[in-house]
Amino acid sequence: MYGKKAIKREIYQIIIPMILENILQISANLVITAMVGRLLANDISAQGICIRITDTLWCFYKGVAIGATVLIARAYGAGRHQECRKIAEQTMLTELIIVLIFQVVLYFQAPLFLGFFSKDAQILSLAQGYMKTIVFGFPFVVIMTVVTASFQGYGNTKVPMYIAVLMNVVNIVCGYCFIFGAFGVPGMGIKGAAAALVTAQAVGACTGLYLLYKKKGGLFRKMPAAHRFFSFDRRCIYDIYTTGIPAALESMFWQFSAIILSKVILFYGNQAFAAYQLGIQAEEITEMPAIGFSTASTTLAARAIGRQDEELRKIYFKELLKVGVVISSITSLLLIFLPRFFMTLMTDKPELQAIGVVYVFVMGFIQIPQNLSRIYNGTIRAMGYKNAPMLVAGFGIWIVRIPLCMLAAYVLGLPLTAVWLIIAVDQVSRFLLSAVLYYRINKKRERAIQTV
Known part of the structure; x- marks a missing residue:
């Protein structure tokens, strides 16, 4: 028998540091976004279209790292x-x-690549400067995703949280200096935001490598390498990428849709797009406690499967759902009743606030299905159904979100609010599909165990 208190304690030991890490990371992003939000709408739009591209690549790095997390946990x-x-x-x-x-x-x-989003020469010039700076941080991002995957695979989520604290302090301090100019550093606008982020990424990557390999207390200190670092293990690489690529595609589907959606929203004007970018950041404030659900469910389920303990896996899943419902209910109410407060944090421009408030309000109604989907999909992935979460995301995005948004904007000429409502419908449809798939997979596993 398993003590529920012990199970809950184990879940909270994993998920609370992840929540704090997300709070710290997103808080730093929000501070930088708020700084950029004090610049011109063109600066915000330029950063936004670059983020669409870099976030797509980040989804690939992170997806592969999820594959590593599953295998490490097992x-x-x-x-x-x-x-x-x-x-x-x-x-x-x-x-x-x-x-x-x-x-x-x-x-x-x-x-x-940037020309796909806008033909405005000023926006493209600003975006190009931002992009040519941010690319230097790509290797550091890869290192950080692998470091995080390694510690999370062991169930240690405190170390990534500590690294996030350090990175965020560096990002905020450097962001203020580089964006506006301070302490003898000339202000560089959004180029400064990019330079600050790369600096923080470099600090985080170096710290992560040190904590993995240091002689005293390093994660791999008791595990001498069974192979040379620069040698390839084809079987290991195959397992990593066949597990991770579906997870990467799941996130990249969203990013690809965000690229197309950005084009749709730019149809309504630069201010609409700038408000959308700020609205996403405002929504992330309340998503901070829930973002870790996917990783927690994947790690815990994979660990239980590695132990060949099906009962433990089910207990983890049920307890995570309970936590998810409670936290999501709170965040939902915050977005519904305080949308203007969150948008005020993002920008001091009333015209952008007015557009973003509607987006934030609508997103308040989908917090529960959106966050529970993360738990379902994380568990499904750990159970060995690598492609299922990807297919769910593909259905919601390419069958629901993108076609309906393009129809609403280009064909029917509906107001921008229709686009926000379609995004909400997409999230609900994915939740329902994930829930159905999980219970079908669970029954199949139960039958297979009974026949053994």
Whole structure:
């Protein structure tokens, strides 16, 4: 028998540091966004279209790292500790090679990609400067995702939280100096925001590597390498990427849709797009406690599966759902009743606040289904159904969100609020599909166990 108090304690030991990490990370992003929000609408739009591209790449890095987290958690649960180091290092090596290609292409061909979003010469000029700075942080982002995956696979979410504290302090301090100019540093506008972020990423990556490999207290200190870092293990790489790529595609679907959606919203004008970017950041304030649900459910389910303990997996799942409902209910009420407060934090421009308030209000009604979907999909992935969460995301985005948004804007000429409502319908449809898939998979597993 499992003590529910012990199970809850284990869940909270994993999820609370993740919540704090997300709060710190998003808070820093919000501070930087608020700083940029004090600049001109063109600056906000320029940063926004760059973020659409860089976030798409981040989804790839993070998705592959999720594959590493699943495999590390299973190996750790089964007691194969040396395998954990190999998985982490193979992930890091292969991703660094891939990211080098992304860096070169985006640095030299930035106008080609940025031109998809806007034809405004001033916005494109600002965006190009931002992009040519931010690409230098790509290797650091890869290292950080692998470091985080390694610690989370072990169930240690405190170390990534501490690294996030350090990164955010660096990002905020450097952001203020580089954006507006201070302490002898000239103000660089959104180029300064990019430079501050790269600096913070470099500090975080170096700190993460130190904590992985330091002689005293490092995560891999008791696990001498069974292979050379610059050698390739084809089987290990295959397992990492076949598990991680579906997770990456799931997130990249959203990013691709965000690119198209950005184009749709720009149809309503630059101010509409700038308000949308700020509205997303405002919504993230209340998403901070829930973002860790997906990783927590994946880690805990994979660990239980590694131990071959089906009952423990089910208990983890049920307790996570309870926590998810409580937290999501609170965040939902905050967005519904205080949308103007959140938008005021983002910008002092009334015209942008007015547009963003409606977006934030609508998003308040989908917090519960959106956050519970993360728990369902994280557990489904850990159960070995790598492609299911990706297919769910694909259905919601490409069957519901994108076609209906394009129809509303380009064909029917509906107001911008219709786009916000379609986004909400997409999230609800994905939640329902995830729930149905989970219970079907669960029944299938139960039948398989009974026949063994």
